[in-house]
Amino acid sequence: MTTAKRKRMPRAEREQQMIAVAEQVFTERGYASASMDEIAELVGVSKPMLYEYFHSKEGLLLACIRQSRAALREVTAQATLGATSAEDALRKGLLAFFVFIRERREAWSLLRQEMALIGTSATNEIEETRRQQTDLITALLNDHLDAGDTVQAEASAEIVVGACERLAIWCERFPEMTPEKATGYAMEVIWTGLSQRAI
Template identity: 70%
Template sequence: MIEIAEAVFSERGYAAASMDEIAERVGVSKPMLYEYFNSKEGLLLACIRQSRAALRSVTEQAVAGAESAEQAMYKGLHAFFVFIREHRQAWSLLRHEMVLIGTSAADEIEATRQQQTDLIAALMSGYFETSAPLQVEAAAEFVVGACERLAIWCERHEDVSPEVVTGYAMDILWDGLRARAMS
């Protein structure tokens, strides 16, 4: 149900998506969708939460066992860009948040950003000098924002692979972070 709903939300946009179409594609009745999710917004929230959990999982798995800050950064960035490429519909939901401002979905999207920021900050605290926790937090926010914009840029440049965009991100981000990495 979530996969199909994600596809309809991605194709039509949240406002234009209908529970009738989602129910028809899923092969259930519209009341059944409401039984599971309570509302169209509830279904959207379920889609966003599933995507957030999947993104966290792939990112955590990617950086597990990294032997250096640089390797952890590369693996985490690469996992993000692969996720965006392989989950275009989920990414579409996350990036079209402007139409959702003032809704619970906007809060869920921000929670996704915060999740990634917290994950990056925790990772950085293991590899970087942490005498300035606000600076670590700011750096993590910067990484999330930069990568979000690069992912949007990748939509316009489909020929750019996750490996190439990860290299671009590392060229810019790692230069600024390298001096803070502990040996």
Template identity: 50%
Template sequence: MPRAEREQQMVEVAEEIFADRGFLATSMDDVAEGVGVSKPMIYEYFGSKEGLFVACIRAARAELLNVTLASVVGVNSAEEALRRGLTAFFAFTDSHRRSWKLLQAEAAVAGPEAVAEIEAVRRQQTAVNTTLFESFLPDVPHNELEAYAEIVVGACERLSLWYVQRDDVDAAGAAEILMRMVWFGLRPL
């Protein structure tokens, strides 16, 4: 199997095991057995358990960026762009429900690289939101749009922690809850 495919396989299996057992309770033996490779091979690819955990976060960050950007292609209004972006975010957290809770709860336990990677996810989403806001709100100062983007990212993160623990709200419903809060402040702009 080519290295890139094997690495992706290891990350996918590791994400499931981390989500099921938590970072501390997961061993590299567990992951090696799940993938069907030797433990030294996993160390060769990722260096450490934290390195593997960080690779899981990076893969999720790349996927989140792709689904977020795809959700706003062809959108004609700021309101629709925000709603679609929020829905895409909550659909993403829904498809990674168990691992999303794990990432939020255990990144600090995993180590400083994991904490930095979680922050990179936040910065990425803030940059996407700022760019999107700029395209619809060209007369609003950049630093103000950045502040709004930070607010949306923070609100998404907190609401997603609530959302992934529930079965009575879908991604569109979670997005609508946040739209009702955020859109009142942005609509006048």
């Protein structure tokens, strides 16, 4: 990484720059080893300015996770718009997820480092990410499947989220694994059960 030269820019743009650099440092060093001094230097601002924006290292981490969560929701929600069937919606949503974790490796790394973040507010934020995706999938199931009662739909969504999270971690061991192939593996298992409730 190279140190950025400080230049005047709008607050929102500067904040995004800080988050982008912090995301990279947290991923490379791990949260515990990451230094606010290093992040400030790489951004090209003073450490007090970094604290002015985020108040603490944990506050900066939370900002990174919240931004990643929003980006994940956007891509998965957009992917399912206009789906022609339950199978189509699920396949498109899963593909969007696997593309996201490949193209946004730093963001995904933050979302999966839960064990390293125990004792921080980040664990709640990561669980909120799962909740967000579960809510999205529950809505999808209710729209496209005979989902039965609400509890059944939510249970199915939890299974999809948990299975895909584990599959995504497994995929990291295989650099040649494409999002399309991962989606195919997930659909082969998940859709087998859900297809029985297709309308």
